[in-house]
Amino acid sequence: MATPNPEFAVKSGLALIIPTRNRPDLLRRLLANLEQVSLKPDVIIIVDSSDAGKYSELKSEFIYIHQIMTEYKSAAIQRNIGLDYLNNYKKAKDIGFISFLDDDVMVPNDYFELVLRGLTQTKDCVGLSGIAKTSEDTRTKIRRNWLTDWIGITGNPGALTSAAINISPIGLTTKSEVDWLIGCSTWKAISFHDLRFEPDFYGQSIFEDVIISVRARKQGKLICDPSIVLQHDLATEGRPIARDHYLNWVKNRFRIFSYDVPNLSKYKFWLLTLLLIANSALLAPFSTRNRDKFVGLALGAKQIVAQRLHQ
Numbered sequence: 475m476a477t478p479n480p481e482f483a484v485k486s487g488l489a490l491i492i493p494t495r496n497r498p499d500l501l502r503r504l505l506a507n508l509e510q511v512s513l514k515p516d517v518i519i520i521v522d523s524s525d526a527g528k529y530s531e532l533k534s535e536f537i538y539i540h541q542i543m544t545e546y547k548s549a550a551i552q553r554n555i556g557l558d559y560l561n562n563y564k565k566a567k568d569i570g571f572i573s574f575l576d577d578d579v580m581v582p583n584d585y586f587e588l589v590l591r592g593l594t595q596t597k598d599c600v601g602l603s604g605i606a607k608t609s610e611d612t613r614t615k616i617r618r619n620w621l622t623d624w625i626g627i628t629g630n631p632g633a634l635t636s637a638a639i640n641i642s643p644i645g646l647t648t649k650s651e652v653d654w655l656i657g658c659s660t661w662k663a664i665s666f667h668d669l670r671f672e673p674d675f676y677g678q679s680i681f682e683d684v685i686i687s688v689r690a691r692k693q694g695k696l697i698c699d700p701s702i703v704l705q706h707d708l709a710t711e712g713r714p715i716a717r718d719h720y721l722n723w724v725k726n727r728f729r730i731f732s733y734d735v736p737n738l739s740k741y742k743f744w745l746l747t748l749l750l751i752a753n754s755a756l757l758a759p760f761s762t763r764n765r766d767k768f769v770g771l772a773l774g775a776k777q778i779v780a781q782r783l784h785q
Contacts, residue, residue, distance in 0.1 A: 487570040488586060489560050489663070490515040493552030494577040495523045500707075501577045502531065513586040515573065519559060521552040549576070549657075550671035550682040557666050573660040579606070580705040588702045589660040592649065600694035601687070603659035604702025605643050625749070626742045632698050634735070637742040638727045640684045646700040654687035655696050658704055665690050672729065680719065681726035688735050716766035717773075724774030747775055 490508075494501045501520070508514070519537045522529055532538050539555060553574060560569065571590060575581070582588075585604075592602045618628045626637025631645035632652030640654050669689060671682050687696055724747060731740060754768035 486513050486516055486586065486590065487568060488513075488515045488573060488590065488660075489563075489569045489571070490518045490573045490575060491553055491556035491560070492518065492520050492575050492577060493523075493549045493556070494520060494529075495547070495549075495552075496525060497577050498524070498529055501529060504575065504577055504579065505532075507580050510583055511581065511586055512583050513590070515586065516569065517560075517563070519556040521555045523547060523552060548673075548675050548679055550675050550679040551673055554670045554673060557670065561667075569663050571660055572663050572666055575658050576706065578707045579658055580707075582703065585702065585704070586660075588699070592697060592699050592702075593660060593662060596649075596695065596697050598694045599662075599697050600665045600690055601655050601659055601661040602697045602699065603643070603655040604704055605646070605698065605700050606656055606658060606704045606706035607644075608706045608708050624742075625746055626739070627746060634684060634688065634730075634738075636737055636739045637746040638730045638738055639746070640681070643698040643700065646698055649697060649699040649701070651695050652698045653691070653696070654684045655698065657683040658706065659683070661690070662694075665693055672726075675726060676718075676722060679726075680722045681729070685726075685730060685733070688730065688733055716763050717770040720767050720770030721774040721777070724771055725777060728778050747771065751775065 492501070492504065501522075508518070517537060519539065520529070520532070522538065522540045523542060524540070525542070529538070529540070537559065539559060541552075541555060557572070560572070563569070571593060573586070573589065589602055589604070593599055596602070616622055616628050622628045626635040626639055629635040629639070629641045631641055632643040632650060632654065633641045634653040635641065643652055643656065646652075669686065671686050672679070675682050690696065728743065731738060731743070751768065751771045754764050754771060757764040758768045
């Protein structure tokens with residue numbers, strides 16, 4: 475249950491929604507970080523699905539919702555719970571912006587000033603993010619050529635390729651319009667009056683940020699500003715094992731074809747998926763992760779086919 479509605483004076487017109495699960499130390503760190511920001515959200519909604527019970531160290535100005543997940547344990551559902559609560563909030567009409575942060579991030583002191591300035595100063599912009607520096611930033615880059623571009627493996631930073639691959643916005647040098655925003659993003663509140671995240675994705679969700687982005691993009695522009703940098707630690711708690719990660723990655727990517735997204739190709743989706751399955755099968759004898767990747771990709775593809783045949 476949520477705590478009683480605290481009174482708050484609207485200053486920034488910003489609400490912040492934080493999903494968390496079994497990460498009390500990281501949540502504690504984030505909340506300490508938010509104490510230092512120069513422009514504070516008017517209301518912070520924490521949606522906690524921890525199994526161990528309620529987080530008991532919150533100050534009274536936070537809205538805290540502790541809800542045990544049963545069938546689907548998903549950050550996307552937690553964001554939806556926060557959105558639904560906010561829509562019924564007695565001062566929700568004074569909220570013009572909604573921001574989402576994961577519990578394992580840290581933001582610069584001027585973070586909210588920068589994102590709100592970008593949202594209000596860019597014509598027709600409905601959502602904006604910075605870039606998230608993570609431990610994966612040094613991963614090997616695929617060399618671009620006509621073949622990798624045609625298959626849809628590569629693209630410009632922030633793009634969604636024809637094979638439904640979302641390209642990291644890291645690499646942008648100037649504020650740019652993009653196809654999708656990372657999960658730690660900020661939006662005009664009106665964008666979420668009738669918009670919700672996918673309700674049946676599991677755990678880390680995987681690809682829910684892309685789907686919500688392409689749906690919101692019908693309302694206006696999505697902007698990424700690379701001068702706004704978050705620290706995202708990619709905490710291991712709550713993340714799926716490699717097999718489940720790749721299974722969900724395939725299945726959830728295919729969901730994008732349920733929406734009217736220009737320039738996507740099922741042919742390229744399947745071509746790339748089969749190439750990845752074949753590649754991981756060749757590498758499977760050399761590492762457990764490659765074996766898990768092969769199994770996950772193959773199971774994901776099999777489930778998509780089975781579902782299509784059943785329809």
